Amino acid sequence: MSEFKQLVFSGVQPTGNLHLGNYLGALQKFVALQDTYECIYCVVDLHSLTATLVHDDLADQTRGIAAAYLASGLDPKKNIIFNQARVPQHAELAWIFNCVARIGWMNRMTQFKDKAGKDRENASLGLLAYPSLMASDILLYRATHVPVGEDQKQHLELTRDIAQKFNNDFSKRISALGYGVEMEVGEERVSGFFPLTEPLIEGPATRVMSLRDGTKKMSKSDPSDLSRINLSDDADAISRKIRKAKTDPNPLPGDVEGLAGRPEAENLVGIYAALAGVPRDQVISEYGGRQFSDFKPALADLAVEKLAPINAEMRRISADPAYVDGVLRDGGERAGARAEATMKQVHEIIGLLAD
Structure with missing residues (x-):
């Protein structure tokens, strides 16, 4: 019996400008993964409807995320790059997974609780079922790995x-049709149609915090533009925001342990380490004991060096929307072929007459 081919899937919502946290936590890793794995990268435009139903510029925002993918170094020939709405099987499989998943599972999702707040009865059904669509995004391509941050681990679980329940519920039909694929579950080897996708969490700064409050994650929804470095920011804006970043009055500590209880210092050191591709203790060995007035200019220069070329490339690519649309169209066709093959087998497993 065959094993699942290693495949990475990930996606980014087209809601607002991408920022430094998106780059270090996602895009930079996407680029590294394309040399090791077969990768599918999606602009998850259907997911964006759970945040804002009515968009004035959803098409342009979708193109903007695709341009950021390309400007960061993703190769559209080596990877499949597309937007979710081009492949209707995402929504079809999500409905099937809505029937597989349990309401109790959805109610336990931390992000739903956070986003719905106290007015849960007024939250959209889409917000509650968001993780089911996320599962369909991944499993439609039978992806074995997903690069995720800590805040997405629960959704991957x-x-x-969902994959395990589907495999168990339809185990006899999967076996009879010969669609089972072997995988390891703990110390056992079992067979199933969908893989139990594994997270890829790595790097010195998987979670980048706000420049105005080191206890909060950097977010494109933060009302203060000074809280984040946008990938669309020019060199002057990047330098200004780092100069204005909140810090405490003490110099940088002499060792990494000294960053404990100093969230802003820890955040800036983590950003430097991630941009430079070095461990945090190497940053501390160079700048430990020095004031932020010495460290911030060095961080600003490094950030401009790394991000300014991406900014310039994003502007160049975005100026040619026909090219971006062509990349998404080609990627959609390639993704659609895979999705159609998966759903043909899902229809047979369930017993749906869909030919």
Whole structure:
């Protein structure tokens, strides 16, 4: 019996400008992964409807995320790059997974609780079922790995739960049709149609915090533009925001342990380490004991060096929307062929007459 081919899937919502946290936590890793794995990268435009139903510029925002993918170094020939709405099987499989998943599973999702707040009865059904669509995004291509941050681990665990329940519920039909693929579950080897997707979490700064409050994650929804470095920021804006970043009055500590209880210092050191591609203790060995008035200019220069070329390339690519649309169209066709093959087998497993 065959094993699942290693495949990476990930996606970014087209809601607002991408920022430094998106680059260090996602895009930079995407680029590194394309040399090791077969990768599918999606602009998850259907997911964006859970945040804002009515968009004035959803098409342009979708192109903007695709331009950021390309400007960061993703090769559209080596990877499949597309937007979710081009492949209707995402929504079809999500409905099937809505019937597989349990309401209790969805109610436990931390992000739903955070986003719905106290007025949960007024939250959209889409917001509640968001993780089911996320599971369909991943499992439609039978992806074995997903690069995720800490805040997405729970959703990936739910994806695994959905895959395992589907595999268990339809185990006899999967076996009879010969569609089972071997995988390791703990110390056992079992067979199933969908893989139990594994997270890829690595790097010195998987979670980048706000420049105005080191206890909060850097976010494109933060009302203060000074809280984040946007990938669309020019060199002057990048330098200004780092100069204005909140710090405490003490110099940088002499060792990494000294960053404990100093969230802003820890955040800036982590950003430097991630941009430079070095461990945090190497940054501390160079700048430990020095004031932020010495460290911030060095961080600003490094950030401009790394981000300014991406900014310039994003502007160049975005000026040619026909090219971006062509990349998304080609990627959609390639993704659609895979999705159609998966759903043909899902229809047979479930017993749906869909030919």
